Amino acid sequence: MSVLHSLPWLGDAWQQLSAREASPAHALLIHGAEGIGKLALGRAWAQRILCEATPGAFACGQCDGCHWFLGGQHPDYRQIQPEALAGVEVDAELPVSASKTAKPSLEIKVDQIRALPVFLNTQSHRGRRRVVVVHPAEAMNTNAANSLLKSLEEPPSGACFILVSNNRDQLIPTIRSRCVDIAVVSPSWSTALDWLKKERVDDPEIWLGLAGGAPLLARDRAEHADAKRVLQLVTALRSCDRGALEAWNPTDRVELELFTELLQKYAHDQVRLLGGGASIFFPELKIKNNPTLPKERPNNDRPGPARAASLVAWLSYARHVGKQRSLASHPLNPRLFALDLLSGLPQA
Numbered sequence: 001m002s003v004l005h006s007l008p009w010l011g012d013a014w015q016q017l018s019a020r021e022a023s024p025a026h027a028l029l030i031h032g033a034e035g036i037g038k039l040a041l042g043r044a045w046a047q048r049i050l051c052e053a054t055p056g057a058f059a060c061g062q063c064d065g066c067h068w069f070l071g072g073q074h075p076d077y078r079q080i081q082p083e084a085l086a087g088v089e090v091d092a093e094l095p096v097s098a099s100k101t102a103k104p105s106l107e108i109k110v111d112q113i114r115a116l117p118v119f120l121n122t123q124s125h126r127g128r129r130r131v132v133v134v135h136p137a138e139a140m141n142t143n144a145a146n147s148l149l150k151s152l153e154e155p156p157s158g159a160c161f162i163l164v165s166n167n168r169d170q171l172i173p174t175i176r177s178r179c180v181d182i183a184v185v186s187p188s189w190s191t192a193l194d195w196l197k198k199e200r201v202d203d204p205e206i207w208l209g210l211a212g213g214a215p216l217l218a219r220d221r222a223e224h225a226d227a228k229r230v231l232q233l234v235t236a237l238r239s240c241d242r243g244a245l246e247a248w249n250p251t252d253r254v255e256l257e258l259f260t261e262l263l264q265k266y267a268h269d270q271v272r273l274l275g276g277g278a279s280i281f282f283p284e285l286k287i288k289n290n291p292t293l294p295k296e297r298p299n300n301d302r303p304g305p306a307r308a309a310s311l312v313a314w315l316s317y318a319r320h321v322g323k324q325r326s327l328a329s330h331p332l333n334p335r336l337f338a339l340d341l342l343s344g345l346p347q348a
């Protein structure tokens with residue numbers, strides 16, 4: 001089964017990859033929003049390169065090369081990623097939150113890249129190319145990026161680098177310029193929603209909203225151990241009920257980070273709505289059912305002074321939460337930190 005069967009919106013990006021087949025690039029940069037399947041695409045292309053059957057549109061899934069690859073043991077394949085992503089499923093992109101106790105690294109370190117030349121300069125085990133996927137490429141620290149650049153500048157024969165990035169602009173220009181760009185477009189809201197329903201995700205609209213429309217990210221969040229707690233928090237935010245928000249009570253650093261993240265997303269949605277745009281993270285939030293606005297008179301949709309004042313209040317609050325969010329990972333007391341954030345919450 002091809003990656004386009006499970007993630008059909010990747011068709012355009014797959015065509016871009018296939019179109020280059022006559023003159024294969026030694027470095028590809030697959031980029032787009034987080035949580036839309038770029039890693040699955042990069043891996044599917046790697047498998048396609050390593051497949052030993054007569055070339056078809058996709059890897060055959062049956063040959064020795066495909067068996068090695070799918071078993072995670074292909075000798076000509078390496079996947080480089082931060083320690084925090086170890087063991088993450090094929091289609092996942094980033095962990096929802098770090099472990100509550102250990103702190104696995106979120107960076108790709110230079111030692112991980114330095115080990116590559118030995119692998120790349122050894123003769124291919126299966127007589128084909130050797131493929132390295134780096135994901136997410138922007139997680140490389142400076143030394144790792146500079147080390148990879150050396151390999152990109154003088155690529156060993158038969159090597160193919162597939163860089164997967166959620167944020168192309170965070171890569172150093174010298175790396176970007178040595179890669180062929182493959183842009184992955186996010187699926188439409190309805191396509192993403194249908195996909196989540198087929199995946200039997202409960203409350204798909206809520207999770208898709210929180211993930212900013214990225215379906216794989218939405219599924220990961222819905223399946224995460226904290227999903228129930230997140231739904232409680234979303235319910236409290238939807239009504240913007242300070243009492244319910246105070247009662248949610250983050251118990252540790254991870255919950256506090258979640259709390260500030262959702263509070264910030266909610267504030268940004270309020271700013272978008274009150275400024276005349278549409279909400280992104282809380283799709284059901286509208287001007288008409290906005291709990292932070294006084295009840296409008298019937299048939300009066302024109303923005304009034306209450307809405308203008310509310311926009312100013314939410315703008316200032318969104319900035320405040322944004323500043324505080326960077327501190328949320330080092331609080332002395334999660335409960336007090338959260339109560340302090342809530343004290344400034346604009347209300348009707």
Ligand SMILES: [Zn+2]
Nearest residue numbers: 051060063066
């Ligand atoms: Zn095959």
